[in-house]
Amino acid sequence: MALVLQRAIALLRIFSAETPEIGLSEGSRLAGESKATVYRLLTTLCESGLVEWVPARKTYRLGPAVLELARVREATVPLVSVVEPVLEEMQEQTGETCHFSRFNGSAMAVVASVESRRVNRITMVGVDALPLCTTAAGQVFLAFADPRIVADALARTGIAGRDLELARQRAGQVRDQGYATVDHFEDEQIFGLACPVLGRNGRFLGALAVTAPPSRNTEQHFRAILGSLHEGCATLTTCLPD
Amino acid sequence: MALVLQRAIALLRIFSAETPEIGLSEGSRLAGESKATVYRLLTTLCESGLVEWVPARKTYRLGPAVLELARVREATVPLVSVVEPVLEEMQEQTGETCHFSRFNGSAMAVVASVESRRVNRITMVGVDALPLCTTAAGQVFLAFADPRIVADALARTGIAGRDLELARQRAGQVRDQGYATVDHFEDEQIFGLACPVLGRNGRFLGALAVTAPPSRNTEQHFRAILGSLHEGCATLTTCLPD
DNA sequence: TTCTTGTGGTTCATTGAGTGAACCAGTGGT
DNA sequence: ACCACTGGTTCACTCAATGAACCACAAGAA
The missing domain is CATH 1.10.10.10 (Winged helix-like DNA-binding domain superfamily/Winged helix DNA-binding domain)
Structure with a gap:
């Protein structure tokens, strides 16, 4: 109707x-x-x-x-204003580009992002939606969101057969280790690391992620990023509504 | 249709x-x-x-x-991301609450605001639209926007007769002195000072304003605020599209 | 010049999508 | 038990949405 x-x-x-x-x-x-x-x-x-x-x-x-509508929404349910300071802090700690995204029915919609200040960095300019299967944020959604919603989302992407099986398998891995990593996006070499943000009731709210050029993915830096992500997730879990 | x-x-x-x-x-x-x-x-x-x-x-x-829509709009025509740093700077300089608003067809819609850090301050929480006749931002619109748009806007408010005449008169004053001041909003004593932001082509884009408790409206502070406003307006004129 | 193919915009007879009065079922207060 | 509210649903009527066909214009090609 x-x-x-x-x-x-x-x-x-x-x-x-x-x-x-x-x-x-x-x-x-x-x-x-x-x-x-x-x-x-x-x-x-x-x-x-x-x-x-x-x-x-x-x-x-x-x-x-x-x-105007967005301002009203933000006044009703603060999201960007809560997420942005967390991203700033993470960018400070890791030096890398950080972003937070939510599932919008078909992909992960970027809610807010803070770019690295380094010369060689990942930019979020012109990026407003992240695919589910090929990004760390998307994989975190597939792993931690309500299985029914995930199934519905996967069905809509048209993924089936062997690829579907691989996606499910990957989601299992991600669920086990608590975070998702990717080493490329489309045809570009990109390092991405994402963790789920869960509400106080345990429901999946969105994905917190850090991206960097693959050359900077050293073991030490990786641990620093993961630490910062966990801290950010904890803050958001307590601060976000729902 | x-x-x-x-x-x-x-x-x-x-x-x-x-x-x-x-x-x-x-x-x-x-x-x-x-x-x-x-x-x-x-x-x-x-x-x-x-x-x-x-x-x-x-x-x-x-x-x-x-x-999501707002993010796309902001990526298409940056406004908030341009205005916000200017407001931050003004808040730094004046110590007072600053905001930028645009005419949305019926009132001045607040686009962005930065609140004073002082204990006694004007808050913009829960404020998304400013009336045309009774606020500094609105009066600046009445004074500097395209007369046809202004006439249309005034017609819609239902203001007529003596009040309409007063509004026009007030707009003339504001146009002459280049800024608008008010000393109250609804039933509250509030000091407000606003300047027009014009595009490079001279068209009215919006109102930049500072508000404070009336007790702080000393001659010296007034001059400081006006200076900060002029600076902010100049920046926005060069930085905003159109 | 003239033809082609694109654009943004408009018209109008046809019809099916939108409408709202009237209808549930539930809830909280008296 | 009653009242006065909710949120939600049904369905026959009708008017508003539809799209094929239509401008006027502009850019490019022959």
């Missing part, structure tokens, strides 16, 4: 760090709706400020109203 | 710092829609994560998805 709303929301979600602005035809194509429909939806969204028309490029992009 | 969408957006905007959670009946009342309609809209919004169901209190509130 409320198909129009669903369409409109799907349209909103098309906007991302990779495609921050879309034209009418492009939006129509991406959303799989007729141009007339997309036009009507976007114009209505523009009226409210949720979307913005960019005359210079004849495109649409997310509008300032989403910031 | 797209009436359903308009209804849904109106519903989203009901959530505020003052009413962060609403029940079904309450929402139906506030939105002026039938319970069935509101139920359908809220459930659909919940599916996408834009709204969240709170079982403990049997209410709805804004969901985590709005944070």
